[in-house]
Amino acid sequence: MKKAPAFIAIIITAFLLIYAAEEFPEWADPNQPASLHVSPRYIEKTVEETAVPNMVTSVLADYRGYDTMFETSVIFTAGIVVMMLLRRPKKW
Amino acid sequence: MVREFEDVIIQTLCRFLVPFIQLYSLYVFAHGHSSPGGGFQGGCVMAAAFVLIFIAYDLNEAKRRFGEKALLIFCCLGVFIYAGTGWACLLLGSNFLDYGFLSKVLPTDPVKARYYGMAMIELGVQIAVMAVMVSIFLDLVTRGEHEEILEEKGA
Numbered sequence: 001m002k003k004a005p006a007f008i009a010i011i012i013t014a015f016l017l018i019y020a021a022e023e024f025p026e027w028a029d030p031n032q033p034a035s036l037h038v039s040p041r042y043i044e045k046t047v048e049e050t051a052v053p054n055m056v057t058s059v060l061a062d063y064r065g066y067d068t069m070f071e072t073s074v075i076f077t078a079g080i081v082v083m084m085l086l087r088r089p090k091k092w
Numbered sequence: 093m094v095r096e097f098e099d100v101i102i103q104t105l106c107r108f109l110v111p112f113i114q115l116y117s118l119y120v121f122a123h124g125h126s127s128p129g130g131g132f133q134g135g136c137v138m139a140a141a142f143v144l145i146f147i148a149y150d151l152n153e154a155k156r157r158f159g160e161k162a163l164l165i166f167c168c169l170g171v172f173i174y175a176g177t178g179w180a181c182l183l184l185g186s187n188f189l190d191y192g193f194l195s196k197v198l199p200t201d202p203v204k205a206r207y208y209g210m211a212m213i214e215l216g217v218q219i220a221v222m223a224v225m226v227s228i229f230l231d232l233v234t235r236g237e238h239e240e241i242l243e244e245k246g247a
Contacts, residue, residue: 050206053126060130061210065189069174072217076171079224083164086236 099148106148113141121218125207131217138218139225146230151238154230160238163227170220174213181209189213 025032042059052058060068121134146154178189186193191209192202200208230238 049203050210051203052207052210054124054128056128057124057130057210057214061213062189062191062206065178065213068213068217069178069189072171072174072220075224076167076220079167079227082228082231086231087238088236090239 103148106144110141110144113144114138117141117218117222121214122211124214125210131214132221134214135218135221136225138222139229142222142226143229146233151230151234155238158226160227160230163223163230166219166223167227170216170218170223173216173219177209177212177216 029035042055042063046052046055046058050058050062052062117134117137117140120129120137121131124130124134142154142158145157177191177194180197181190181193182188184193184196189209191206193205194209195202195205198205198208
């Protein structure tokens, strides 16, 4: 019976999340906030601002460059942590 | 593989395949600007080439070609290139990662400078992802005990 409180907590959290998701815009809704000004801005200005024909790259590396930098840092941290946890060298 | 393993067909085939995989990885990286691809994908493909060497040969050969020290240096170098590009923009008087100001040092206009700035950070991502993938693979597959396995083989 130790699992009962956890189970109840999970059910309550699930209900809260579903309740919150009701407020989300419809999937592929053209009038959702992100489609009204963010996406058109990127679509229209990518080539003239960055000279990159691929919008995904310009968003990933330029408009959201800060995000990508810490994605790289996360990968770097993962590699270092795996090495710290698993590696048992005789000598370096 | 980890244990003793020798097969002429597989090893010869892998020797032929590895350069093409690496070339394809560079293609994926370089064409990230105009087609699907970029640093993350190119780095993973490049890491796959080293994993293939490891599978076809053994731990000793893989470590001879891409040692642990080199792996660590490349991990750090990738992140350093990325952050260094950001800091270069900062030092040239702009915001962090605002590549337009790189035109002060690159012989291009600000719009093209953004293009080359992106290529630079993608290079950093490629190097970091490649080194981290190979490093994680080697550590997981040998359970972190490279030396014991090498001793077991008498190498």
